[in-house]
Amino acid sequence: MALPQGPLDHRYRGEHPVRTLAYLLHQDRGRLALAVLAFLIKHSPTWLTPLITANVIDVVVQHRPITQLWLGAGLLLVMLVLNYPFQLVYIRCWYGSARRMGTRMRTALCHRMQQLSIGYHSRVSAGVLQTKVIRDVESVEQAFQQTGDLGLSALATLTGALVVIGVRAPAFLPVFLVVVPAASALVMWLRGRLRAYNESFRQEVEQLSSRVSEMTTLIPITRAHGLEHTALRRVDGTLRQVLTAGLRLDRLNGQFGALAWIMLNALGVGCLAGSALAAYYGWLAVTPGDVVMLSAYFSALTAAVTTLMGLTPVISKGLESVRSAGEVLEAPDLEQNAGKAQVAEVRGRVDFQGVGYAYDDAERHSVRDFTLSVRPGETIALVGASGAGKSTALNLVTGFLRPTEGRILLDGADMESLDLRSYRRFLSVVPQESILFEGTIRENVTYGMSDVSEERVRAALRDANALEFIERLPTGLGTVVGERGARLSGGQKQRLAIARALIRDPRVLVLDEATSALDSHSEALVQQALSRLVRGRTVFVVAHRLSTIRSADRIVVMHDGRITEVGTHEQLLRSGGAYAGLQAAQSA
Structure with missing residues (x-):
């Protein structure tokens, strides 16, 4: 693995x-x-x-x-x-x-x-x-x-x-070794003087980008209140600032460009005149051809040094x-997995022993003193207010997080000693918002699997209550779902996520608010599919709607990272504690 x-x-x-x-x-x-x-x-x-x-x-x-x-x-x-x-x-x-x-x-x-x-x-x-x-x-x-x-x-x-x-x-070599780099450095200095103006122009363009983004975002509000002229005035002011900064930059670029061109060519004329005089008066052994060559090389060498400096x-x-x-x-x-024991089989027993977890730089623990023994095939529902630690507990089950206190045993083995990548072959997760990629329905359901038969794919889709809508699609299993499943409804995407979990036949199943974003009809279909998915598996489920977890073997009520109550739906209602209060609030 x-x-x-x-x-x-x-x-x-x-x-x-x-x-x-x-x-x-x-x-x-x-x-x-x-x-x-x-x-x-x-x-x-x-x-x-x-x-x-x-x-x-x-x-x-x-x-x-x-x-x-x-x-x-x-x-x-x-x-x-x-x-x-x-x-x-x-x-x-x-x-x-x-x-x-x-x-x-x-x-x-x-x-x-x-x-x-x-x-x-x-x-x-x-x-x-x-x-x-x-x-x-x-x-x-x-x-x-x-x-x-x-x-x-x-x-x-x-x-x-x-x-x-x-x-x-060779007599001209020292001149080139001194004059050419000096001339190039002077050109780069002139260009460097423009840096502040370039920075100012960039900031004006960024401000324009922000204004245009704001304008497009507010178009529905602008149209609804007849404020088109107000919005355009805000953008027009920024456009004028960009125009002014751009014209100023163009003018300065032109000035510095002209100065650099004049300076380099003036030095070139000086090189040409100096070599010509040396040839004319016989000061040095220079031919007419050498005069032209030295002039040409001066320009070439200056451009080469300038190019090298411009590459910085x-x-x-x-x-x-x-x-x-x-x-x-x-x-x-x-995620530290190297050298740890591979998981070859999972029965589904999970024991939390004084588990605590605190995120980096957090003032308090998200989960603390969490002790619970889960039997193979048992369904455990986690409920509680937002921030109670439910999602952190699920991440500890999947191994996305490792306890900062206590330990978690999987079939009697400390998960800290296990290669969690091999454990996840026996684990499936159905999140609140199913995650699909831009491929066909078949590719999404069999993601990461090879040589999966057509019958097996259709069986998983049937158990997930997804086959009925797929058969109505023109290309069936070959239908491309679009980026993040954009061509499917929320309920359809969620049923595909359940089919993806079913086809892997997991021993441990994690359901994280799997029906909270669905309408009542879609929720009913997904609940039917989930009832098939959980059979014979160890299940951890977080649900916002308490009506969806009544059949759980045990319901764990959490508050401030701790377990406050544990029991069946009926037991917790009779006890009149926190769960009964949540139930009453939702019923109202």
């Missing part, structure tokens, strides 16, 4: 995100090396073109052999043609590695979520976890892909250009997304 190990299982311990990415990419290191090689080859025309151009100019100016011109042009054409196949190799290897890395991250997150306790899932929103699996991993993939596209391009240009300058015009926020966002996923991967609130 142990879950298969996935990537990062029992490995992530708050390590640096780069180490996590290195571990996830370890299997693809050969592909990544091939991707880098392919990129260097496909990208070579970018940094070879100024060199070949310089040679062509020198051939023309110095009347060198014309074959050198054809050789340079031919070489450049060959490199351009090679771009296509090596681009495909790069995409296959680099992007494929990014996708596989994302899949490994998602696998690790899904494995971890299956191992985390129900208490963790009750505290952390499902939407938050979904965002981590989908959006955060997507951010990591995109950051890795952009780092490859832009980062490798910039590094290839830097390396190739500096090597060529060092070989062809992209990389930071990706690493932050790794940390976000790490919050799940290193969450300590696990």
Whole structure:
């Protein structure tokens, strides 16, 4: 019953995100090396073109052999043609590695979520976890892909250009090593000045989003009271603020963009003029072609350094997304089952011995001094006011929670010593709101089971009083129920949940307010189905309507986490205690 190990299982311990990415990419290191090689080859025309151009100019100016011109042009054409196949190799290897890395991250997150306790899932929103699996991993993939596209391009240009300058015009190498980074840093400084304005614009857009959401939510009230103009005025004010902030940002972007362009090109002109003067007066051994080459490389190197610096926020966002996923991967609130005894058979005897449970940071216990012995095949009903501890008691039975005090024995064995995943093979739960997935009726009823015969499925549906409405559907068992069973009524969904429980033939059954949200007709059908479901099984039931639990073998009345009364329906009514008071209140 142990879950298969996935990537990062029992490995992530708050390590640096780069180490996590290195571990996830370890299997693809050969592909990544091939991707880098392919990129260097496909990208070579970018940094070879100024060199070949310089040679062509020198051939023309110095009347060198014309074959050198054809050789340079031919070489450049060959490199351009090679771009296509090596681009495909790069995409296959680099992007494929990014996708596989994302899949490994998602696998690790899904494995971890299956191992985390129900208490963790009750505290952390499902939407938050979904965002981590989908959006955060997507951010990591995109950051890795952009780092490859832009980062490798910039590094290839830097390396190739500096090597060529060092070989062809080494006297200019120190100038490039100082001026190019300084110019790029100045451009990034100018862009950084815009950060406050970008932040202001983002906040205005978020305010607009809030206003639009509020407007759409209030449309029924707005229409009912004829307040359309009032609602539009509220939104119009925010729209004007967004317009003003957007125009201001566009104007400043234009100003800074123009300044950066002028500055870089002015430095380029200075590089061109300086190299031309060196060639004209013979200060350095520089050819006319070298002058053009140095000017071209100045612009290329400046753009490359600027690109590398611009990757910082992209990389930071990706690493932050790794940390976000790490919050799940290193969450300590696990359901501890490893190394514990497997449950091969369940008879259904459950003994609570002084059981208590307190949630983290809770001021008081949700369940305390809970002592009860349940015989195999006995139906136990838990009743009491909201907050009495009924749901906590059910979660202790299912093993979603483990007692913080006392112990629970299953057929004489302490549940603390058992692998609860194997125990749950003999357990079924019918919750207040049945949980269905977007699949067929058959897939929902047989969820997690294989090779289930048609007769067995139909028998479970018949006992659950569900077959009568399914046979009226055009595609019968093949009918798709929609997301969360949206195409079915509440009573129909609940009967499918009962069929799902019946087909598993559980020894222990938990019913949590299984009929509280149904109308009287649906409740009658579900009650008939439940009467078949509980036969011969140990049953724990919580019911809001006391009329539904009269036939329980014993009714346990709870208050403030404690058991206050235990007995049959008739015994508790005769005693005139808390249960009799609840009964009288509902009858009234």
